[in-house]
Amino acid sequence: MLENLIVFVLASFIGFEVISKVPQTLHTPLMSGTNAISGIAIVGALMAAAMAGGDWAKWLGFAALVVATINVIGGFMVTDRMLQMFKKKEKN
Amino acid sequence: MIETLIDIAYLVAASFFIFGMKRLQSPATARQGNRLSAIAMFIAVLATMFVADILTPVEMLIGVVLGGGIGLLLARRVELTSMPELVGALNGFGGLASALVAGAELSRYLTNDSSAQASTLAIADFDPSVGITILLSVLIGVVTFSGSFIAVGKLSGKISGNPISFPGMRLLTLLLAAGAIGAFVMVVMNYSTILSEPDPILWSLVGMAGIAFFLGILLVIPIGGADMPVVVALLNSYSGLAAAATGFVLDNTALIVSGALVGASGLILTKIMCDAMNRSLLNVLLGGFGGDADDSMVSSASQDGKSINQTSADDVAIMLSYADQVVVVPGYGMAVAQAQHQVRELADLLQSKGVRVKYAIHPVAGRMPGHMNVLLAEANVPYDQLYEMDDINGDFDNTDVSLIIGANDVVNPAARHDKASPIYGMPILNVDNSRNVIVLKRSMRPGYSGVQNELFFNDNTRMLFGDAKDSISSLTEEVKLV
Incomplete structure (x- = not known):
C-alpha cells in the first residue's frame, strides 16, 4: 500500500511538470487525450471480465469493459480528429 | 516470471503516456503524442490479455467490439x-x-x-x-x-x-x-x-x-x-x-x-x-454564479447618462479595410451562432488586403478549456494567429479595430477598476485600449455574470446588433465592395 502511494505521489508530480507547459490552444485535446488515458481502467476491466469468479463479478466486469473501451477508443479517436485540424499557416 | 513481464509492459506503457503528454506541449507534435499514448494503451491491453492468458471468454471480445464500436461512432459522428x-x-x-x-x-x-x-x-x-x-x-x-x-x-x-x-x-x-x-x-x-x-x-x-x-x-x-x-x-x-x-x-x-x-x-x-x-x-x-441570460435581464441602452453608439455593416467594413491591425475576440456567442467559418472568411479577405489579423483568446472563453481554439481550428484558422491573453494585451495599443464576437464579461473593463462589480479582479482582454472597438451582439443582454458591460458605453465602442453569423457575412460582403 505504501509503495503504491509513493508511486501515486511521484507520478502526480510528473503530471504537474509535464502538463503545466501545455499551451492554451491545446487545452481541449489535452482533456480528451488524458481522459482516454484514464481509460486505462480497461486493464482492470479485462481482468475482471476474464475472472472465474461469480456471475456478478463477470457482469460487472463486462459492463466495465464496454464502458472503458468506449472511453479509450472514443477518447483517442476524437483527440486525433481535433489535433489534425490544428495547422500552421496553410500553403497557398 | 509472467507477472514480471506484465509489469514491464505496464512500465513501458506508463513511460509512453508521459512522452505522449509531453508532446502535447506543441501543436506541431501533439498528434504524434496522442498516437504514442494510444500505442501505450494498446501495449497495456495486449500484455494483460496475452500474458495473463485470459483471451478465451467470448464475452470479452463482444465487450471490446461493442465498446469500441460505440466509441468509434461517437468520435466520428x-x-x-x-x-x-x-x-x-x-x-x-x-x-x-x-x-x-x-x-x-x-x-x-x-x-x-x-x-x-x-x-x-x-x-x-x-x-x-x-x-x-x-x-x-x-x-x-x-x-x-x-x-x-x-x-x-x-x-x-x-x-x-x-x-x-x-x-x-x-x-x-x-x-x-x-x-x-x-x-x-x-x-x-x-x-x-x-x-x-x-x-x-x-x-x-x-x-x-x-x-x-x-x-x-x-x-x-x-x-x-x-x-x-x-x-x-x-x-x-x-x-x-x-x-x-x-x-x-x-x-x-x-x-x-x-x-x-x-x-x-x-x-x-x-x-x-x-x-x-x-x-x-x-x-x-x-455555485450560484451566473447562468443563461434571459430576456428579463435586458437592461437599458444607457448607463450613467452615457448611451451606446450603434453602427452599420458598411461603416465597419470601411474601418476594417483601412486598418493596419485587427484583433478578433471570440466568445461563447460565436460558438452559439456557429460563426467561425464566416469569421475566417472575413479574416482571409482582410489579410488579402494587407490587414494584420490576430485572434485574442481568453482562457475561459466558451464552455470548456480551449473551446475557441478548437472551433477556430475547425475553420482552418492557423494556430499561430491565435494569441493568449498575456501575449496580446500589450498589443491592443497598436490595434486599429477590435472585433468582439459574442464575448462579454472577458472584455469588461469594470473587472479592472470597479470594486463593486462581481467580476472585479478577473483578468480581461484590454480591448478598450484599441482605437476602435466593434461589438457584435444580438441584443443588450448582459453576459453570464449578469452585469452590464461598461465597454459598450465607451466613446470608441460601436455596437453592431444581429446574429453573429449574419453580421459577419454582411461585413464580408461590404468589405468586398470597399
Missing part, C-alpha cells in the same frame, strides 16, 4: 461544435468504468472462488485498506459519472444553464457526505466476516454507489453555465483519480501512474480556469 458535451460524456464513462471495475473486484472477494487462487490473478486477503480503496474508487468514479452527465445536460441545453438550487440542498449534500463516511466505517467494522456474513459489505458498496450518484448531481447542478470550463476540467481530474483509486484496489501500477497523471493534468487545468476568473475553486463549487 459527433459534430465538432458538440465537443464540450462529448468530452464531458467521455469523462463520465471513464469514471463509471473505474467504479465498475472496483465493484467487480469486490464481488470477487465476496464469492472468493478458490479455483482462481492458483492463477496469476489470485487475490489477496480482504482487509480494511482493500475495502476502503474499493469504496473510494466507487465514490469518485460514480460522482464523475453522474456529475459529467449533468454537465453534458447543461452544455447541450437540455438542463438549464442557470444555477439550480433548492431549499435544504446544502444540508442534503452534507447528509450524503455523512452517509459516505458511514459506508467506509461499515466496511472497516465488518471486513473480517466478509465470507460468512457478506451482507454489510455488499450493502455498503450499493449504498456508496447510490450516495455517489446523487452527490455527483448535487455537485454540478448549482454551477452556472459560465463556470462550466472549471467543472469540465475538474471532472477530467476526477476521472483520473478514479482510475488511480482502482489501481490501488487492483494493486496495479499502470492504473496508479496513469490515473495520477490524468488527475494532475485535470487539476492544473482547473486551476488555470479558476485563475482566469479570479475565483477560488470552492467559490465555483458552491
Whole structure:
C-alpha cells in the first residue's frame, strides 16, 4: 500500500511538470487525450471480465469493459480528429 | 516470471503516456503524442490479455467490439461544435468504468472462488485498506459519472444553464457526505466476516454507489453555465483519480501512474480556469454564479447618462479595410451562432488586403478549456494567429479595430477598476485600449455574470446588433465592395 502511494505521489508530480507547459490552444485535446488515458481502467476491466469468479463479478466486469473501451477508443479517436485540424499557416 | 513481464509492459506503457503528454506541449507534435499514448494503451491491453492468458471468454471480445464500436461512432459522428458535451460524456464513462471495475473486484472477494487462487490473478486477503480503496474508487468514479452527465445536460441545453438550487440542498449534500463516511466505517467494522456474513459489505458498496450518484448531481447542478470550463476540467481530474483509486484496489501500477497523471493534468487545468476568473475553486463549487441570460435581464441602452453608439455593416467594413491591425475576440456567442467559418472568411479577405489579423483568446472563453481554439481550428484558422491573453494585451495599443464576437464579461473593463462589480479582479482582454472597438451582439443582454458591460458605453465602442453569423457575412460582403 505504501509503495503504491509513493508511486501515486511521484507520478502526480510528473503530471504537474509535464502538463503545466501545455499551451492554451491545446487545452481541449489535452482533456480528451488524458481522459482516454484514464481509460486505462480497461486493464482492470479485462481482468475482471476474464475472472472465474461469480456471475456478478463477470457482469460487472463486462459492463466495465464496454464502458472503458468506449472511453479509450472514443477518447483517442476524437483527440486525433481535433489535433489534425490544428495547422500552421496553410500553403497557398 | 509472467507477472514480471506484465509489469514491464505496464512500465513501458506508463513511460509512453508521459512522452505522449509531453508532446502535447506543441501543436506541431501533439498528434504524434496522442498516437504514442494510444500505442501505450494498446501495449497495456495486449500484455494483460496475452500474458495473463485470459483471451478465451467470448464475452470479452463482444465487450471490446461493442465498446469500441460505440466509441468509434461517437468520435466520428459527433459534430465538432458538440465537443464540450462529448468530452464531458467521455469523462463520465471513464469514471463509471473505474467504479465498475472496483465493484467487480469486490464481488470477487465476496464469492472468493478458490479455483482462481492458483492463477496469476489470485487475490489477496480482504482487509480494511482493500475495502476502503474499493469504496473510494466507487465514490469518485460514480460522482464523475453522474456529475459529467449533468454537465453534458447543461452544455447541450437540455438542463438549464442557470444555477439550480433548492431549499435544504446544502444540508442534503452534507447528509450524503455523512452517509459516505458511514459506508467506509461499515466496511472497516465488518471486513473480517466478509465470507460468512457478506451482507454489510455488499450493502455498503450499493449504498456508496447510490450516495455517489446523487452527490455527483448535487455537485454540478448549482454551477452556472459560465463556470462550466472549471467543472469540465475538474471532472477530467476526477476521472483520473478514479482510475488511480482502482489501481490501488487492483494493486496495479499502470492504473496508479496513469490515473495520477490524468488527475494532475485535470487539476492544473482547473486551476488555470479558476485563475482566469479570479475565483477560488470552492467559490465555483458552491455555485450560484451566473447562468443563461434571459430576456428579463435586458437592461437599458444607457448607463450613467452615457448611451451606446450603434453602427452599420458598411461603416465597419470601411474601418476594417483601412486598418493596419485587427484583433478578433471570440466568445461563447460565436460558438452559439456557429460563426467561425464566416469569421475566417472575413479574416482571409482582410489579410488579402494587407490587414494584420490576430485572434485574442481568453482562457475561459466558451464552455470548456480551449473551446475557441478548437472551433477556430475547425475553420482552418492557423494556430499561430491565435494569441493568449498575456501575449496580446500589450498589443491592443497598436490595434486599429477590435472585433468582439459574442464575448462579454472577458472584455469588461469594470473587472479592472470597479470594486463593486462581481467580476472585479478577473483578468480581461484590454480591448478598450484599441482605437476602435466593434461589438457584435444580438441584443443588450448582459453576459453570464449578469452585469452590464461598461465597454459598450465607451466613446470608441460601436455596437453592431444581429446574429453573429449574419453580421459577419454582411461585413464580408461590404468589405468586398470597399
